[in-house]
Amino acid sequence: MTGLPSRSEARLGPVTAQKPAAAMIEIDHVSHVFQTSARQDHLALSDISLTVADGAFVSILGPSGCGKSTLLYIVGGFVQPTQGMAKMKGKAIRGPGPDRGPVFQEFALFPWKTVLGNVMYGPRQQGVKYADAETQSRALLEMVGLKGFENFYPKELSGGMKQRVALARTLAYHPEVLLMDEPFGALDAHTRTRLQNDLLNIWERDRKTVLFVTHSVEEAVFLSDKVVMMTRAPGRIRQIVDIDLPRPRRRTELLLDPRYQEYVVEIERMFDDGDESELRP
Amino acid sequence: MMKRAAPFLACIGLLLVWQLASLALKNDSFPTALEAIRAIPTILGDKDSLINFAASLRRMAIGFGVAVALSIPLGLLMGRSRAVASFFNPLLMVIYPVPKAALMPIIMLWLGIGDLAKTLVIFLGVSLPVIYHSFAGARAVEEKMLWSGAAMGLSAAQRMIRIVLPAALPEILTGCRTGLVLALITMITSEMIARQSGAGNILFNALDMGQYDTVFAMIIIVGAMGIGLDALFERMRARLVRWSEPQFDIPLSFS
Amino acid sequence: MNTRAIASDLLLGVIPIALLVAVWQALVSFGYAPVTLLPPPGQVFLRMVQQLLNTTYQQEIAATLFRLFAGFSIAVILGVTVGLAAAVNPAINAVVRPIVRVLAPLPKVALYPALLLLVGFGHQSKILLVTFDALFPILLSTYYGASTVEQKLIWSAMAAGTPRREILFKVVLPAAAPSILTGCRIGLVISCIVVFLAEMITSTDGLGHVLVTAARTFQAVDMFVPLITISLLGLILNGLLELLRSYLLRGFPEV
Numbered sequence: 001m002t003g004l005p006s007r008s009e010a011r012l013g014p015v016t017a018q019k020p021a022a023a024m025i026e027i028d029h030v031s032h033v034f035q036t037s038a039r040q041d042h043l044a045l046s047d048i049s050l051t052v053a054d055g056a057f058v059s060i061l062g063p064s065g066c067g068k069s070t071l072l073y074i075v076g077g078f079v080q081p082t083q084g085m086a087k088m089k090g091k092a093i094r095g096p097g098p099d100r101g102p103v104f105q106e107f108a109l110f111p112w113k114t115v116l117g118n119v120m121y122g123p124r125q126q127g128v129k130y131a132d133a134e135t136q137s138r139a140l141l142e143m144v145g146l147k148g149f150e151n152f153y154p155k156e157l158s159g160g161m162k163q164r165v166a167l168a169r170t171l172a173y174h175p176e177v178l179l180m181d182e183p184f185g186a187l188d189a190h191t192r193t194r195l196q197n198d199l200l201n202i203w204e205r206d207r208k209t210v211l212f213v214t215h216s217v218e219e220a221v222f223l224s225d226k227v228v229m230m231t232r233a234p235g236r237i238r239q240i241v242d243i244d245l246p247r248p249r250r251r252t253e254l255l256l257d258p259r260y261q262e263y264v265v266e267i268e269r270m271f272d273d274g275d276e277s278e279l280r281p
Numbered sequence: 282m283m284k285r286a287a288p289f290l291a292c293i294g295l296l297l298v299w300q301l302a303s304l305a306l307k308n309d310s311f312p313t314a315l316e317a318i319r320a321i322p323t324i325l326g327d328k329d330s331l332i333n334f335a336a337s338l339r340r341m342a343i344g345f346g347v348a349v350a351l352s353i354p355l356g357l358l359m360g361r362s363r364a365v366a367s368f369f370n371p372l373l374m375v376i377y378p379v380p381k382a383a384l385m386p387i388i389m390l391w392l393g394i395g396d397l398a399k400t401l402v403i404f405l406g407v408s409l410p411v412i413y414h415s416f417a418g419a420r421a422v423e424e425k426m427l428w429s430g431a432a433m434g435l436s437a438a439q440r441m442i443r444i445v446l447p448a449a450l451p452e453i454l455t456g457c458r459t460g461l462v463l464a465l466i467t468m469i470t471s472e473m474i475a476r477q478s479g480a481g482n483i484l485f486n487a488l489d490m491g492q493y494d495t496v497f498a499m500i501i502i503v504g505a506m507g508i509g510l511d512a513l514f515e516r517m518r519a520r521l522v523r524w525s526e527p528q529f530d531i532p533l534s535f536s
Numbered sequence: 537m538n539t540r541a542i543a544s545d546l547l548l549g550v551i552p553i554a555l556l557v558a559v560w561q562a563l564v565s566f567g568y569a570p571v572t573l574l575p576p577p578g579q580v581f582l583r584m585v586q587q588l589l590n591t592t593y594q595q596e597i598a599a600t601l602f603r604l605f606a607g608f609s610i611a612v613i614l615g616v617t618v619g620l621a622a623a624v625n626p627a628i629n630a631v632v633r634p635i636v637r638v639l640a641p642l643p644k645v646a647l648y649p650a651l652l653l654l655v656g657f658g659h660q661s662k663i664l665l666v667t668f669d670a671l672f673p674i675l676l677s678t679y680y681g682a683s684t685v686e687q688k689l690i691w692s693a694m695a696a697g698t699p700r701r702e703i704l705f706k707v708v709l710p711a712a713a714p715s716i717l718t719g720c721r722i723g724l725v726i727s728c729i730v731v732f733l734a735e736m737i738t739s740t741d742g743l744g745h746v747l748v749t750a751a752r753t754f755q756a757v758d759m760f761v762p763l764i765t766i767s768l769l770g771l772i773l774n775g776l777l778e779l780l781r782s783y784l785l786r787g788f789p790e791v
Contacts, residue, residue, distance in 0.1 A: 078691045108688035112787045122696035154789040174694050207575035267701040291634035310653040368767060379767050380729035383736060383744070386751035387759055391573055466643045473645070473737045474748075485737075488649045496649045503646040513642035 001192060018040050023089075024177060024209045030084035032070055045081070046072045047123035053206045059220035059227045061267070067235030068213045069181050075211060076179050081223065088177065098122065101175030105182040107162040109154040110213040115165050122173030134255040140168045143202065157225055160191035167199070178210045184219070196223060197251055204248055217271075221245075223261045229267065231274065238274055241267060290412040310493050317497035321484055330483055337468055340396055344403025345464045352408045352460075353453055356415020357445055366416070373412065381406040381463075389475055399471045399479070406467040407460035412421040415454025454518045461514055465507050485534030575757045583757045584764060593746070597765065599730055600742045603659055606774075607666025607726040615671050615723070616716060619678025622782055623712075624704055636675065647735060662742075663733040669730045670723035674716070675713040681715025682708050714788055717781045728770040732762075 027050040034042040044067040050057050060068045073079040075086050077096040086093045088100065089197045095100075109118050116137055123133035128218040140152060144164040163183055170178065180262055200223065201209065212222050221243055229238040241262060245254065254260045300314040324330050359366040381402050392398045422445050430440045446453075472481025480503055487495035557577050564576040587593040594615070622632040647668060651661040685708050693707045735744025743762040749759035 073691075076691070076695065078694075096691060098695065098697040100695065102688075102691060102695050104687070104688045104692070106688055108686065108692045110689065110692075110707070110710070111789070112713065112785075113786070121693070125693075125697040155787065155789040169692070170695070177696075287630070287634035288637050291638045297634065308654070353654070371553075372556065379763065380732050381730055383729075383747065383763060383766070385597070386736075386747060387763070390751070390754070390756060390759070402683075415623070464642060466645055469643050470645050470737070472734050474733075485651050493653060496653065500646050500650055504642040505641045507646075509636060512786065512787075 009247075010247050017157065023051045024043060024054040025050075025211070026087040026090075027071070027075065028087065030071070030074060030081045030086060032067070032074065032079070033077045033082045034070075043234040045074075046236050048084070048235070048237060050228060050240075052209060052211065054209055056092065056226060057203065057212065057216055057224045058211045060089065061214055061217065061220040061222040061227050061229060062230030062235065063232055063271075066230045067233060068157070071230075071235070072102075072179050072181050072211060072213050073208065075177075076100050078102075088249075098126065099175055100177045100179055101170035101173060102182045103163070103166050103170050107154070107164055107166045107186075109162055109169070111154055113153075114150065115154070115157070116154050118154070118165055119168045119172050121231050121261075122169060126173060136276045137172055141165075144168045145198065158191075159187045160195060163187065163195060167202070171202070175271055176208060178208050178212075180210065180212045182213050182215070185214075192219075193251060199223070200249060217264050217267050220233045221260060221267065222249065222251070229270065239270055243272055244273075258274045290526065314496055316494050317501060320494040320498035321502060322484070324495060324502065327377045333478050333483050334480055336396070337481075340400045340479070341403060341464050341468045344400045344468075345407050345460065346459065348404045348464075349406035349411055349457060352411035353446075355386040355416045356412040356453070356456075357419040357441060357449065359412070359416045360419020360449070361441070362423075363446060369412075373409065376405075377409055382467050382474065385474045387472050395477070399468070399475065402471050403464050403467045410463065411453070411456040414459070415453050418452025419445050419457075421452070422448045432519060451522045454522060456510070458514055459517065461510060462507075463505075465510065469503060513518050552719075553563075572754075573756055575760070580757055580760045580764070581662075584761050587761050589717045594716055596743055596762075597660075597769075598739055598745050600735065600744070600766070601743070601769070603662045603666060603734075604727050604769075606659075607663040607731065608670055608724060610663070610667045611670035611674055611723055611727070612720060614667070615674030615719070616678045619675045620682050620704060620709065620712070623635065623679050624708065636672065640672045640676075645730070645733065648737060652738060657738060657740070662739070665734050666727045666730050670727045673722040674719040676770035677722070678712060678714045679733055680714030680720075685711040691766025714785055717777075717785065721777055721781070723772065725770065728766060728773065732766045 008128060027048055028075075029050075030045060030048045031043070032045040034044050035044065036042050043179075048071060062068050071081060074081050075088075077093045077100065085129065110121065113121065116134070118134045119137040119140055120130075123136060124130070132191060138150060139211070144167055145167070146161060146164050149157070149161065154165065157165065163186075166183070184195050187195065196219065210224075212220070212223060224243055227241045227243060229241065237277045241263070245257070245259060246261075296314045296318075302310045303313040309521055355369070362503055377481045385398065385402055388398045392401065424447065426444055429442055430444045435443065452480070468479070469481045469484075472479035473485055476482050476485060480499065484496060484503075487493075487499065554766055558575075560577045564574055576621075618628075618632060624630045646664065648661070648665050651664050655661050655664065689711055690703055690707050693703060696705055731742070732744045735742035735747050737744075739745040743766050746762040748761075750756075
């Protein structure tokens with residue numbers, strides 16, 4: 001069986017990619033503590049160190065509450081870690097910016113703007129002239145399959161369509177890194193698979209760096225080059241699994257590919273074992 | 282601790298601003314805060330004033346009490362019965378925008394000057410928000426709760442009293458709080474319009490007679506009444522509905 | 537909305553008014569109320585048309601409307617500004633909160649005599665009273681709307697390159713618009729009521745003054761006319777605000 005790491009071969013901690021690509025994102029001993037409403041301290045993340053190479057599609061996979069979204073928000077600059085630091089291209093991340101574009105599970109579209117208005121927001125913020133921004137945005141909307149819906153308001157769209165708009169809106173300001181926080185979690189299974197395919201097609205075009213948070217093993221394996229498995233809170237990196245499956249990935253082919261199946265099974269088994277070892281005294 | 286002291290600090294701050302402003306303006310008709318405060322004991326000590334105050338409070342209490350007693354059942358009934366709602370809704374919608382205190386002269390024409398007219402106006406003013414909030418609260422009660430009650434053998438009347446009423450209580454109490462605010466305002470306003478007795482009357486008498494200290498002292502007293510009543514009501518409300526989630530309907534103030 | 541729905545809504549809305557008029561007419565015709573105290577609707581309606589065509593009456597309406605608009609506008613500008621500021625800036629919040637908590641339950645109409653003393657008996661005192669009364673619902677609604685803006689909207693805008701100082705205008709304000717406009721609607725109703733009442737208490741012109749004058753001369757018909765006029769004005773203004781609201785909030789999902 002080629003490419004499938006056994007448990008002993010799987011590595012913990014920073015990972016080096018096969019070709020010497022630049023490190024796009026470095027997460028350096030990040031820990032994060034929350035204060036809950038009950039005035040208690042909640043350790044969400046514990047000593048996370050991770051390197052993400054340029055152009056890599058990396059999934060962060062784990063059960064609910066393991067802090068994976070928090071990790072994403074730290075990379076996004078929305079949250080400052082209580083310990084440690086996140087860096088992009090060597091520079092410390094101090095706040096949000098158009099180099100790291102988020103796509104949220106709740107879509108977070110501006111309800112007072114039309115679809116086109118939402119997508120044009122980023123370019124206009126960058127100072128792009130209205131006419132140019134409009135042309136670019138229309139092209140983007142066509143690419144995500146929403147031609148004809150430019151003048152609709154978000155409330156008139158289905159969940160899947162809203163997420164397409166959210167994706168287009170983020171792509172419109174050309175971020176080098178895409179931060180996706182369980183973007184398909186609020187959608188039904190059918191729409192989810194469609195959007196997974198569409199996401200890969202779009203990603204193939206310019207191969208941005210992607211950090212993709214999910215709790216679905218199949219989704220993680222299908223989409224990514226690397227799966228970062230996290231433990232329950234306090235979140236630590238349990239294992240990093242290289243996914244050595246050829247691209248472009250087609251769902252119909254992959255579902256029948258035994259290597260895909262083995263990855264999924266292996267990862268699920270690792271989670272189960274890990275859970276047991278946590279439960280064992 | 283700072284948070285609890287904050288409203289008191291705000292009071293003192295406002296009084297300070299007043300004091301400084303009146304000193305700066307040196308206007309005869311604008312007494313300083315201290316002068317106004319000094320006039321308060323005189324007012325409270327005066328027998329006539331106390332009779333006026335008592336009359337005001339009595340009217341307010343009766344108007345509020347009767348309004349609440351009648352409005353809550355009506356609102357609850359409207360909330361659970363479409364027929365009752367369709368019957369009363371249009372009527373209430375027409376009455377709502379009319380300022381109740383403005384009805385004073387007309388009511389006075391019919392009922393003469395005196396307690397009845399003013400109490401009636403307070404009654405009308407309080408009824409509407411209480412009816413509306415009881416209606417909204419009753420309507421929002423989950424059907425399934427009532428089905429459970431019916432399954433347990435409760436009659437329609439029992440369900441109303443033992444399920445709908447408690448469930449709608451947070452909303453009802455919000456309505457009562459609005460009603461209380463309106464009762465105070467309507468009381469003062471009606472007394473300012475139909476000058477015969479009451480706090481509003483004292484205010485304008487003092488204005489007419491040039492006793493500006495008294496005017497401003499009365500404002501402080503009435504203001505204190507308003508704040509005091511509201512605070513008391515809030516305390517009672519919080520205790521009665523400790524179990525409910527915070528209400529954000531029309532924010533009356535920071536809770 | 538299709539025309540049938542709109543038509544049936546209108547019809548439904550007319551029925552209560554028609555009913556009320558019918559009851560009114562019945563009371564007069566069947567002798568339950570003497571004509572001097574409750575004139576028949578027909579007479580009132582005729583008088584109203586007469587007055588509306590009368591330039592003096594039109595001037596009274598203009599006076600009332602002017603004060604209403606002035607007071608309401610100031611309340612909107614002040615309320616939205618302070619509400620937004622308090623929502624985004626903790627220091628301002630700490631100062632504003634206690635002040636609002638103290639002033640909100642205070643019956644602002646009690647301040648009216650003070651206003652009369654300070655700024656005279658003309659337009660200003662009424663405009664200021666309207667402002668004080670309409671301010672708080674607008675401020676509180678703005679504050680509530682601005683402080684409950686979805687965090688991810690702000691994050692999305694920041695990631696798209698919006699600098700922090702622009703977030704207030706580009707995200708918080710539009711996102712809080714539904715809440716702000718609800719507060720404005722309440723503020724408008726309050727403005728209508730307060731301006732009328734203030735004119736009833738002391739004024740030389742305006743609709744409230746017309747009512748009080750008619751009361752003094754026992755002209756029942758002339759008492760109804762300004763009352764109905766202010767109610768109609770309130771309904772029209774509210775309708776206009778609703779139209780503005782539906783336009784501004786056309787993208788927002790219905791609540």
